[in-house]
Each structure stands twice: as C-alpha cells, then as structure tokens.
Amino acid sequence: xxxxxxxxxxxxxxxxxxxxxxxxxxxxxxxxxxxxxxxxxxxxxxxxxxxxxxxxxxxxxxxxxxxxxxxxxxxxxxxxxxxxxxxxxxxxxxxxxxxxxxxxxxxxxxxxxxxxxxxxxxxxxxxxxxxxxxxxxxxxxxxxxxxxxxxxxxxxxxxxxxxxxxxxxxxxxxxxxxxxxxxxxxxxxxxxxxxxxxxxxxxxxxxxxxxxxxxxxxxxxxxxxxxxxxxxxxxxxxxxxxxxxxxxxxxxxxxxxxxxxxxxxxxxx
Numbered sequence: 729x730x731x732x733x734x735x736x737x738x739x740x741x742x743x744x745x746x747x748x749x750x751x752x753x754x755x756x757x758x759x760x761x762x763x764x765x766x767x768x769x770x771x772x773x774x775x776x777x778x779x780x781x782x783x784x785x786x787x788x789x790x791x792x793x794x795x796x797x798x799x800x801x802x803x804x805x806x807x808x809x810x811x812x813x814x815x816x817x818x819x820x821x822x823x824x825x826x827x828x829x830x831x832x833x834x835x836x837x838x839x840x841x842x843x844x845x846x847x848x849x850x851x852x853x854x855x856x857x858x859x860x861x862x863x864x865x866x867x868x869x870x871x872x873x874x875x876x877x878x879x880x881x882x883x884x885x886x887x888x889x890x891x892x893x894x895x896x897x898x899x900x901x902x903x904x905x906x907x908x909x910x911x912x913x914x915x916x917x918x919x920x921x922x923x924x925x926x927x928x929x930x931x932x933x934x935x936x937x938x939x940x941x942x943x944x945x946x947x948x949x950x951x952x953x954x955x956x957x958x959x960x961x962x963x964x965x966x967x968x969x970x971x972x973x974x975x976x977x978x979x980x981x982x983x984x985x986x987x988x989x990x991x992x993x994x995x996x997x
Contacts (some may be wrong), residue, residue: 738892796842796850796895796920800859807831810866817870820877824853827881834888839920841892844899848920849928855918856899861892895920903930907968910935911944912951 778857807837814827842848850858865887869880906913909932919926932950935941955963 787831794856796838796848796918797836797859797862798893799920800855800917801848801925801929802859802863803835806863806866807834811871813870814880816874817872818875818877823877823880824876827884830881830884830888832890837888838892838895842896842920844896846899846903847926847928848895848899849917849926850895850920851915851917854902855986858894858898862887863895865890891909903928906930907932908934911947931967931968 735804750905775848809829813832815824817827825880837927839848869883869887875883902915902917905926906915907930909930911932912929914927914929917926918924929951932944935944952969955966
C-alpha cells in the first residue's frame with residue numbers, strides 16, 4: 729500500500745469503502761478544476777409564500793457544527809445566506825427540507841466523510857483555497873432563479889463531495905511536502921475538529937549528504953527524548969512516531985540507543 733493511501737481509511741461500507749490516491753499537485757488541481765466548473769439549468773422565476781419562508785427558518789435553526797470549512801472566516805456569513813435563500817431555488821417543495829438539511833449539516837458531515845487516518849489539520853493557505861472554490865461554485869448555483877425538481881439538492885451533494893476530496897488532498901499533500909525536508913520539520917495548521925491553531929511535526933528523509941543525515945538523526949533523537957519527558961496526559965503523538973517501524977525508538981530502547989542504531993531503524997521505515 730502506498731503512503732498516501734495509508735493516510736485514508738475505509739468508511740466501513742464494504743464495497744463502498746473509499747481510497748483516495750493523492751498524486752502530488754495533480755490531484756489537488758484536478759479537484760479545484762472540477763469544483764470550479766459545472767453548468768446551470770434554470771427555469772422561470774417565482775417565490776414561495778411568507779408562510780413557507782417562516783417554516784424554513786424554523787426548520788434550519790440548528791447550530792452549525794464544527795468542520796474544516798467551518799474554520800474559515802467567511803463560512804458563517806456565506807452558509808447563513810445559502811440556508812436562508814434555499815426556499816427560492818426549486819419548484820418542488822420537497823427539495824427545500826432536503827437542501828436545508830444538507831446545508832445545516834455541512835460541517836458535521838464533512839468530518840464524518842474525511843476518513844483520514846491522520847489528524848484533520850489543514851494549513852490556512854489550503855483552507856482558503858478550498859473555501860474560495862466552494863463559495864465560487866455555491867454562488868454560481870445560487871445565481872439561478874429556480875431549478876427543476878431534484879436538481880438543486882443533487883448539485884449541493886456534488887459540491888459537498890468535491891469539497892471533501894479537496895480537503896483530503898490538501899491535508900495529505902501538506903504531509904507529503906513536510907516529509908520532503910531533511911530531519912524534523914513542522915508547519916502551522918488549523919485543527920478541523922475545533923478550529924484552534926495547531927502544528928504538524930514530521931520527519932523528512934530528503935537529505936543530500938551523510939552529514940545532513942547524521943544531523944537529522946541527532947535532531948530526531950533529541951526531539952524524542954524531549955517528547956518522552958512531557959506529561960502523557962497533555963502531549964500529542966506525532967503521526968510519524970506511530971509507525972511500527974519506530975518501535976526501536978520507544979522508551980525501553982532509548983537508554984542504549986546509538987546514532988548508528990537509530991539511523992538503521994529509520995532506514996527500515
């Protein structure tokens with residue numbers, strides 16, 4: 729199994745279990761292209777009565793859940809607009825509660841569908857890219873007056889799925905880029921779980937000389953020793969230390985661990 733596919737887990741649905749193979753920036757750009765595209769089919773305009781609008785507002789008062797896109801500064805304003813104007817987008821009354829539910833549960837459902845084997849932590853730059861792509865597609869969808877029955881919620885689902893793929897690609901791509909460094913490296917992120925600032929630590933193997941490699945291994949040993957001294961109740965375990973190949977770097981082995989042994993351990997990773 730490739731490293732990239734190992735960062736995604738099945739959704740437990742058997743044949744529906746999904747794997748996303750990230751192929752560098754190609755997958756990222758393809759996802760953005762697909763999300764930014766898409767045509768529109770609209771028919772004549774019209775409005776639902778005030779009673780329907782009131783019913784809609786009452787049905788969509790649930791608080792927005794946490795999620796990657798929810799951490800973006802414009803999310804609340806954008807999705808508040810989308811939710812409160814959904815009653816103007818379809819001729820069929822049945823589309824309204826379905827579409828409203830999709831929008832209200834957007835963030836919560838995003839977290840459920842990521843299926844990442846690593847923490848959902850995204851850089852601000854990539855979060856902005858995903859958010860802008862989603863808003864652009866959503867704004868295009870809302871430019872039409874009204875759609876044929878079933879079209880609007882189907883388009884929302886398509887945008888949602890592409891958004892999930894973009895977030896998956898963004899998180900995994902950052903991990904790949906991180907490991908292209910030599911030695912311990914970290915980058916700043918936002919936790920999709922609670923929207924707090926976080927950072928990701930990784931160990932990169934892209935060393936160009938034996939001197940750089942030796943320095944990288946020494947830095948790793950110093951990092952591990954410092955990490956093991958932290959309280960187990962507050963420290964977080966970097967993903968690269970969870971690999972079975974790093975068992976030789978666990979506490980029982982650290983006391984007698986030499987630079988040569990550590991280097992050999994890492995080369996088996």
